[in-house]
Amino acid sequence: MPENSLPTADTDPAKGASPLSLEISGVSKSFGRFPALNGVSLQARDKEFLALLGPSGSGKTTLLRVLAGLERPDAGEVRFDGEDFLSIPVRRRKVGMVFQHYALFRHMTVAQNIAFGLSVRPRRERPSKSDVADRVADLLKLVQLEGLGGRFPAQLSGGQRQRVALARALAIEPRMLLLDEPFGALDAQVRRELRRWLRDLHDRAGVTTVFVTHDQEEALDLADRVAILKDGTLRQLGTPNEVYENPADPFVYDFLGAACRLPGVVEDGRLTVADWETKAPKDAPQGRVDVFFRPNEVMFAPLDGAGLAAEVTAVAARGPDVRIECLIEGKTFELEARGPGIPSGVAPGLSLRVKPLRPKVYPARVDA
Amino acid sequence: MTAQAILASPTKARRRPWVQHSILPGFGLSLGITLAYLGVIVVLPLVALAIRPWELGPAGVFHALAAPRVLAALKLSFGLSALAALLNAPLGVLLAWTLTRYQFPGRRILDALVDLPFALPTAVAGIALTAIYAPNGALGALAAKVGIKTAYSPLGIFIALVFIGLPFVVRSLQPVLQELDHEVEEAATTLGANSLQRAVRVILPALGPSLISGISLAFARAVGEYGSVVFIAGNLPGKTEIAPLLIVIKLESYDYAGAAAVGLAMVAISFGSLVAINGLQLMLARRGRA
Amino acid sequence: MTAATTASAARPISSVRLPGLAILLVLASAAVMAGLVLLPLFVVFHDAFAKGVGKYLDSIRDPDAISAIKLTLLVASIAVPLNAVFGVAAAWCIAKFEFRGKSALLTLIDLPFSMSPVVSGLVWVLLFGAQGWFGTWLIDHDVKIIFATTGLVLATILVTFPFVARELIPLMQDQGADEESAALTLGAGGFTTFFRITLPNIRWALLYGVLLCNARAMGEFGAVSVVSGHIRGLTTTLPLHVEVLYNDYDFVGAFAAASLLASLGLITLVLKTGLEWRHAGELAANRRH
Numbered sequence: 027m028p029e030n031s032l033p034t035a036d037t038d039p040a041k042g043a044s045p046l047s048l049e050i051s052g053v054s055k056s057f058g059r060f061p062a063l064n065g066v067s068l069q070a071r072d073k074e075f076l077a078l079l080g081p082s083g084s085g086k087t088t089l090l091r092v093l094a095g096l097e098r099p100d101a102g103e104v105r106f107d108g109e110d111f112l113s114i115p116v117r118r119r120k121v122g123m124v125f126q127h128y129a130l131f132r133h134m135t136v137a138q139n140i141a142f143g144l145s146v147r148p149r150r151e152r153p154s155k156s157d158v159a160d161r162v163a164d165l166l167k168l169v170q171l172e173g174l175g176g177r178f179p180a181q182l183s184g185g186q187r188q189r190v191a192l193a194r195a196l197a198i199e200p201r202m203l204l205l206d207e208p209f210g211a212l213d214a215q216v217r218r219e220l221r222r223w224l225r226d227l228h229d230r231a232g233v234t235t236v237f238v239t240h241d242q243e244e245a246l247d248l249a250d251r252v253a254i255l256k257d258g259t260l261r262q263l264g265t266p267n268e269v270y271e272n273p274a275d276p277f278v279y280d281f282l283g284a285a286c287r288l289p290g291v292v293e294d295g296r297l298t299v300a301d302w303e304t305k306a307p308k309d310a311p312q313g314r315v316d317v318f319f320r321p322n323e324v325m326f327a328p329l330d331g332a333g334l335a336a337e338v339t340a341v342a343a344r345g346p347d348v349r350i351e352c353l354i355e356g357k358t359f360e361l362e363a364r365g366p367g368i369p370s371g372v373a374p375g376l377s378l379r380v381k382p383l384r385p386k387v388y389p390a391r392v393d394a
Numbered sequence: 395m396t397a398q399a400i401l402a403s404p405t406k407a408r409r410r411p412w413v414q415h416s417i418l419p420g421f422g423l424s425l426g427i428t429l430a431y432l433g434v435i436v437v438l439p440l441v442a443l444a445i446r447p448w449e450l451g452p453a454g455v456f457h458a459l460a461a462p463r464v465l466a467a468l469k470l471s472f473g474l475s476a477l478a479a480l481l482n483a484p485l486g487v488l489l490a491w492t493l494t495r496y497q498f499p500g501r502r503i504l505d506a507l508v509d510l511p512f513a514l515p516t517a518v519a520g521i522a523l524t525a526i527y528a529p530n531g532a533l534g535a536l537a538a539k540v541g542i543k544t545a546y547s548p549l550g551i552f553i554a555l556v557f558i559g560l561p562f563v564v565r566s567l568q569p570v571l572q573e574l575d576h577e578v579e580e581a582a583t584t585l586g587a588n589s590l591q592r593a594v595r596v597i598l599p600a601l602g603p604s605l606i607s608g609i610s611l612a613f614a615r616a617v618g619e620y621g622s623v624v625f626i627a628g629n630l631p632g633k634t635e636i637a638p639l640l641i642v643i644k645l646e647s648y649d650y651a652g653a654a655a656v657g658l659a660m661v662a663i664s665f666g667s668l669v670a671i672n673g674l675q676l677m678l679a680r681r682g683r684a
Numbered sequence: 685m686t687a688a689t690t691a692s693a694a695r696p697i698s699s700v701r702l703p704g705l706a707i708l709l710v711l712a713s714a715a716v717m718a719g720l721v722l723l724p725l726f727v728v729f730h731d732a733f734a735k736g737v738g739k740y741l742d743s744i745r746d747p748d749a750i751s752a753i754k755l756t757l758l759v760a761s762i763a764v765p766l767n768a769v770f771g772v773a774a775a776w777c778i779a780k781f782e783f784r785g786k787s788a789l790l791t792l793i794d795l796p797f798s799m800s801p802v803v804s805g806l807v808w809v810l811l812f813g814a815q816g817w818f819g820t821w822l823i824d825h826d827v828k829i830i831f832a833t834t835g836l837v838l839a840t841i842l843v844t845f846p847f848v849a850r851e852l853i854p855l856m857q858d859q860g861a862d863e864e865s866a867a868l869t870l871g872a873g874g875f876t877t878f879f880r881i882t883l884p885n886i887r888w889a890l891l892y893g894v895l896l897c898n899a900r901a902m903g904e905f906g907a908v909s910v911v912s913g914h915i916r917g918l919t920t921t922l923p924l925h926v927e928v929l930y931n932d933y934d935f936v937g938a939f940a941a942a943s944l945l946a947s948l949g950l951i952t953l954v955l956k957t958g959l960e961w962r963h964a965g966e967l968a969a970n971r972r973h
Contacts, residue, residue: 072732094865094869095417095869096417096869098417115871116417116868117869117871117872117873118871121869123865123866124871125862125865129863131866131867131881132885142867142870142872142880143871146870146871146872146873146880194866194870195869196868199873384862400866402873409811412784413783413784414781416781416782417879418721418865418874418876419780419873420777420878421783423776424772424773424776425775427769427780428770428773428777428789431770431845432793435838435842436796436842438811439808439810439811440795442810443803443807443874446810450735450762485720487715488713488715490714492712493713496709498710504717506954507721507953508721509953509956510721510949510953512720514903514945514949515902515905515945515946515948516906517800517924517945518724518728518926518945520905521728521926521930521938522725522728522731522942523724523726525727525939526699532723532727536793560721584938585922589705601905614797617800618799618800618802618803618906620801620802620906620909621905621909623931625927635845638802638803638906639802640798641800641910642910643801645809647827648815649812650815654806656801657806657807661799664799665798666816667942668798679814
């Protein structure tokens with residue numbers, strides 16, 4: 027697989043099993059002087075579970091709101107099932123949107139909330155009262171809130187509110203489900219439970235789903251594919267495995283997990299970092315580079331072995347893992363080892379060598 | 395214009411670069427109603443107020459305002475309003491403090507009654523205060539015994555202005571006192587401060603900005619007050635004649651420009667003092683944050 | 685309740701434990717309230733019934749009093765709904781949209797709070813009085829605004845229009861636009877969204893604003909006094925009726941009429957306090973009037 031490839035190259039429709047359903051091309055949006063989205067293009071396949079991942083201010087929520095029709099982009103195109111999505115007003119798009127703080131109607135019961143989308147349909151298309159009641163009952167069962175239809179939102183826990191919001195969005199039989207930080211307001215325990223449940227629900231409902239998150243673990247764990255955004259631009263789009271194994275740039279590498287970084291040089295297919303020389307990765311850029319590796323993907327060797335010269339400054343055991351703090355090239359790194367990988371007799375003051383197992387190489391940046 | 399229309403035609407929003415696009419409908423309608431209403435109810439009348447005095451010419455306006463009777467009325471209105479607002483400060487602190495810090499029977503009723511000067515129509519308050527402080531009234535007779543004239547004197551006006559200004563100070567202070575962090579007081583206590591030191595050095599400074607805003611609201615209300623003052627004032631030209639009454643008198647003699655001049659002067663002076671008070675408040679608030 | 689029981693039950697909520705001082709402060713507050721605020725209220729009812737219930741009822745049943753009551757109700761029934769519609773419209777565009785010139789709009793809305801009621805009446809005379817800008821035109825076309833009901837309505841509107849808007853704007857800003865956005869994504873139209881989502885969310889604050897607006901509209905004296913002309917039975921609202929009787933030395937009549945207005949004030953106070961206790965969360969945080 028090519029490194030530093032164009033972010034969208036992985037999304038060649040020919041490779042996909044199902045046809046494209048969502049096509050976003052060149053979407054830009056500014057708020058006053060602040061450019062929230064800057065020419066973002068990406069695609070999602072039918073029934074795909076797509077994560078928009080990025081730090082705050084990356085434009086991910088804006089992009090989601092563009093899909094919902096809540097923001098109108100300054101430029102660009104959004105097509106859904108071949109249709110020009112931007113020309114459809116929000117109320118006719120039939121997107122199921124779950125807001126970050128749920129936006130439940132506080133003066134309506136759970137059942138009334140869920141039924142709202144059906145009850146505002148034009149009279150001709152409106153289901154009968156009993157049909158609506160049946161549908162609400164089905165949805166309450168689906169989100170495991172049977173018997174709570176008469177409660178008001180204020181009487182529910184955070185996780186329950188989230189599921190009501192989801193049921194309300196599903197009630198209109200949406201063409202696409204949009205979730206804005208669906209677990210953002212929940213505590214860690216509830217988050218984990220709901221995550222798997224949401225994935226199951228998506229698989230059963232079979233509807234293209236786009237969700238926004240700033241939590242890389244959540245995105246990698248849950249999504250079919252992950253789109254990583256920063257400063258309003260798409261940095262990479264790919265399956266969780268692709269983006270984790272082959273981050274397109276230093277930002278993505280850093281954002282997806284703990285990263286260690288050292289300067290190096292690539293010449294004639296050889297990578298040199300300080301006193302360690304090794305074969306350069308395929309397609310590595312020539313000249314001065316930044317070398318990245320994960321702190322748990324290293325091998326420790328005695329001083330006469332291969333690797334970066336390091337001095338252990340602190341050691342702490344954390345369950346089966348051992349955290350080894352090392353000084354390499356004047357910089358402190360927190361490395362991890364477990365089981366047989368733990369160097370024997372490791373203690374502060376010990377000199378040894380550290381060999382990154384899968385270093386990634388990017389052209390050097392000037393900044394610190 | 396509906397949101398759908400905006401969405402359907404990308405060029406439409408471009409025509410209104412001063413409004414950020416929103417999906418919610420009804421911006422044009424609601425802004426239209428608001429502007430039309432404000433235009434007719436506020437802007438047009440204020441334009442008249444700002445322009446009409448100058449029919450007299452600059453010299454004429456000066457003469458209209460510099461007349462001893464007008465000057466005396468303005469001095470009386472603004473002076474007594476300032477005094478009344480200042481007396482409202484300790485009274486307001488006292489009431490706000492007891493209402494937020496102590497639990498006692500009848501507290502909620504007392505709290506609700508603080509708004510009575512708002513709720514009582516001004517003419518009602520005016521004749522009631524006059525009845526109380528007139529020489530034959532309940533308190534007026536008492537004061538007369540020791541030789542103090544209350545109704546039909548500046549003191550009577552002062553009492554009426556204290557009455558109508560009190561709620562402003564209490565209501566400005568209450569939320570701040572309620573939210574004042576108990577930990578700050580407790581910290582002061584652990585550092586050895588006694589209750590007086592806590593009150594003067596910890597609590598009062600925290601109240602500063604809202605106290606000033608309460609005082610300035612009371613002042614602004616008092617300057618323009620008419621109904622509750624006009625009955626108790628006595629309305630002797632040059633002595634107990636308040637500025638709003640002078641406007642009424644000038645209008646009755648069809649001196650529109652003169653009335654407008656006094657009205658404009660009142661608005662200008664009120665506005666000027668509010669700006670000054672706001673400046674002071676900002677300064678205090680900034681110091682409080684630092 | 686006697687002063688002694690008040691005092692003995694007074695106890696500080698805070699860490700400041702000084703029961704003696706607490707009792708003193710509570711007593712002082714009660715004294716201030718009684719002497720300054722409650723005494724006038726008491727005097728109104730006392731003097732109204734000074735010559736017995738019969739005289740009181742006669743004063744209220746007087747034809748001039750009846751027509752003053754009717755006129756007051758008429759003026760309020762025009763001014764209050766108009767101000768309510770304006771308040772909702774202003775709050776909608778100010779709270780839910782971002783546009784330039786918003787703070788200027790807010791300043792304009794706040795302005796009447798810092799204007800003398802007399803000036804609020806004066807400005808209408810400057811426009812529509814005999815020597816007003818439109819005075820000649822109005823006389824030529826036989827339209828009466830000043831010294832007529834229209835003038836009373838205009839003056840009342842100017843004095844009372846901020847009440848609803850000031851109550852709704854902070855609340856609606858606080859509530860944001862998420863619920864409305866959700867309704868739109870679920871297929872609701874603009875009017876459905878407003879009537880089924882927005883209005884239910886602001887109903888108590890709206891009621892609160894209308895209540896205050898109405899109390900002020902019915903009790904307004906200074907502004908209407910300037911535009912009324914005090915034509916008995918025609919342009920005297922209830923507060924002006926009080927003034928007319930008082931200046932005629934008909935004190936029982938004046939205080940009887942005043943007692944009606946005081947009752948209006950008391951009822952408003954009770955309703956307002958009830959709303960504050962039950963729906964505190966849905967009312968604007970700043971209770972500025």
